[in-house]
Amino acid sequence: MNRKIKVLYISYLQFKKNFIQYPYRKFNFIELFLIWVSQKVTRSQFLVLSGILVGLSAGSAGVILKVFVHYIQSAISADAPLEERLLIYGIFPMIGITLTAFIVKYFFKGDEEKEISFILKDISKKQSKVKLSKMYSQILQSGITVGFGGSVGLETPIAVTGSAIGSNYAQRYRLGFKERTLLLAAGAAAGISAAFNAPIAGIMFAFEIILTGLVFTDFIPLVIASICGSLLSTIILNEDILFNFQTRETFNHFNVFYFLGLGVLTGLYARYFLVVGQRVQKFFDRYKKHVLLKAVLGGAVLSILCVLFPPLFGEGYMNIRTIYQGDVDMLIEGSLFRYIGNSDVIIIVFLSLTILLKAFATSITLSSGGNGGNFAPSLMAGGLLGFVFGFSLEIMGFTDVPTTNLMLVGMAGVMSGAMYAPLTAIFLIAESSSGYDLFIPLMIVSVTSYIINRSFSPINPSFKELAEKGDIFTTRQDQNILSHISLNDCINPSSILIRTTDSMEEVLHIFRNSDQNSMAVVDANNEFWGVLNREQLRPFLLNKESADGTSVTQLAIAPPFIISPNDSVMEVTKMFDEADVWQLPLLDEERMFKGFISRSKILTNYRALLRDYSE
Known part of the structure; x- marks a missing residue:
């Protein structure tokens, strides 16, 4: 054993000695090791x-x-x-x-x-x-x-x-x-x-x-x-810092309808949360060039909201824990609402307004220059929504309402809908609460919320713009691969030009000595005129008809589609499918011919990338 360790140590020393001869980059001891x-x-x-x-x-x-x-x-x-x-x-x-x-x-x-x-x-x-x-x-x-x-x-x-x-x-x-x-x-x-x-x-x-x-x-x-x-x-970390909720009620299958109702509520709220985020972002985009002014404006509005509704301050986990422990009156006492009273109606109104304004508070923080994410806001809003739903049912006279459980699964519901991540939401709450016996209600609420939001938009609105540009991967595997193919890599290197001034004899000679089936026609200014296909010239190539009196401009036809450098390969693929051709011309902004985009080249590049991603 000692001999093996000694051999390894000598091997390392020799490696280190040889390695430091390369001066282009410095490495510390750990990196070398x-x-x-x-x-x-x-x-x-x-x-x-x-x-x-x-x-x-x-x-x-x-x-x-x-x-x-x-x-x-x-x-x-x-x-x-x-x-x-x-x-x-x-x-x-x-x-x-x-x-x-x-x-x-x-x-x-x-x-x-x-x-x-x-x-x-x-x-x-x-x-x-x-x-x-x-x-x-x-x-x-x-x-x-x-x-x-x-x-x-x-x-x-x-x-x-x-x-x-x-x-x-x-x-x-x-x-x-x-x-x-x-x-x-x-x-x-x-x-x-x-x-x-x-x-x-x-x-x-x-x-x-x-x-x-x-x-x-x-x-x-x-x-x-x-x-x-x-x-x-x-x-x-200690319990005060960790997101941890241990106490809960036993799941009763007769309460399934409560969880179905909460699933619909969390799904609709998650959609509201996302829409508010988009609207607030658009508002603050007006101040892109005035970064500090935007921050002061957003910060001032957020401060006012926090004064009126203190649970909006910070992450909000402590407020959820306070309610979870049955001390909801403490939230009222810690706000200006203490001067109104703490009746059941006041509690519901206060928490409902907090839930609705949480979407604005979060969006304002992020859009005006703050840094953070939607995990905590969605969990807090979901917990409050679950409590308000359960508390309202209790006030209306319903019995055996599992309010504690509704709080837990409400967190998962809003997070699932707002982040389009139902599995993450389910396991997060199950692990944080040791509530593995709540898997059924967690799945009911999370999946319901997720389905509702998917019905509005198949892709998370936060990612939609990037997905449409092909800047991020999506669940569409073909689109992911095509987005990584460059148009320049799909140009037929054997593209041939014919000029409108060329005689038919010259054109027929070019076709007879080439294996290309399509050639681009350009005018005296090198601007694109049209396309000549071998199929059009077949009677002349086989000497079945005379080319006398026929000109290139008479035979050239407009292609079904013209590709621009700004088109994505995904869009070009749709053009090929619709036109059912194997080549389409690529023109720049001045209508100068840059080459033929080859359908077969796209397929070759696609297969190569698919092989790389699959290995």
Whole structure:
């Protein structure tokens, strides 16, 4: 045993000695050791090791961010009288958003890419290469936004940070696209797993969101990374920081109709949440060139909302926990509504308005310059909606209403509909509450909400614009592959030009000495005139008819479609299907002929990419 260790050590020293002769890049001891290990083990073994390292790194980032925000909010609002808390709610959200916008503008060169959609775009368009700065920028920006009361969550920034860690790790060790994408997804899974102490939910998130449209068989590194993230949060974070709900009621199958009704409510609310987000985003887009003005405006509106409805301040998990523990009166006492009263009607009105305004508060935070995500807002809104639904049923005289369970499954319902991720929502709540006996109501509510939102839009509206441009992968495998094919790679290299001034003898001579079936006709200014096909010239080529008195301009025909450089390969494919031809002309903006796009070249490139993605 000792002899084997000695041999390995000598091997490493020799490798290090040879390696440092390459001065183009510096490596530290750990990196040198990992490069040496990668040459001593199989690909699968190195990916498992990579999954552990990425999982621990991404999990650590998630834990640090959660602790950072927890202590900021504890410091600025702990045990403060109502008047002081209202003052905090009226000032700090605006400070947080403005400070975040300032940091983005002056320290990160205006890089506002902060959503999961941009990670999906990096996978599709940049070969899963995420900017190095994303490994730390999201922690800083979201920590300030949420810590100072921004009405968003930390989970999306944690997932983006984890993705950046996985991607840059893979880039450092020169791993291929599939390995790079796998470790990117592993980092995101570890981040979500650490944030919620829910490893299965982290894995589901990676498959439902990050790896959409991609096929992987070697997913063990992703599982290991998620486990590592969950273990870190379990060891380091305490119950006050973790998203954890243990007490619940036993599931009774006679309550199925309650859950069906809640499924419809959460589905409609999720749609409302998404539509509000789009409308608010359009409003703030007017101020794109005035970053700080936009931040001050959005921060001021958010501060006013937080003063009127304090549960909108920050992530909102503490408010859900307060209601979950049966202390809903504390929310009323901590707001201006205390001066109106705390009757059942006041409670329902207060919480209903909070639910409706949560969509605005979250959208304003994100659109005006804050950094965060929709995980926490959807969970908070869903929990409140479940409580209001159950509490209303109790007031109307219904018996045995499982209000606690309705709160839990309500969280899953809104999250499922708003994020188009039903499996993530189901397992997140099941793991966070140890409520595996609630799988049936969780599935009923989550699936109902998901189906309702899919009926409005088959693709998550947050990703729709990028999906239509072909900038991200979708569940349509053909479209994913075609989006990676360039028109320039599909030009027939043997394209031949004929001029309108050429004689028919010259044209027939060209066709007789070429294997091309179509040739482009251009005028004296090189502008496209039309197309000549071998089929048209067949009588002349076989000497069945005389070409005397016939000109090129008389025979040239307009093609069924003309391709422009801005057309996508997906659009070109539809043109070929409709026209049922094998070549179509590509013209620039000045109608200059650039070549024939070949249908067979598209098919060849498609097969090559399909083989690469399937290996």
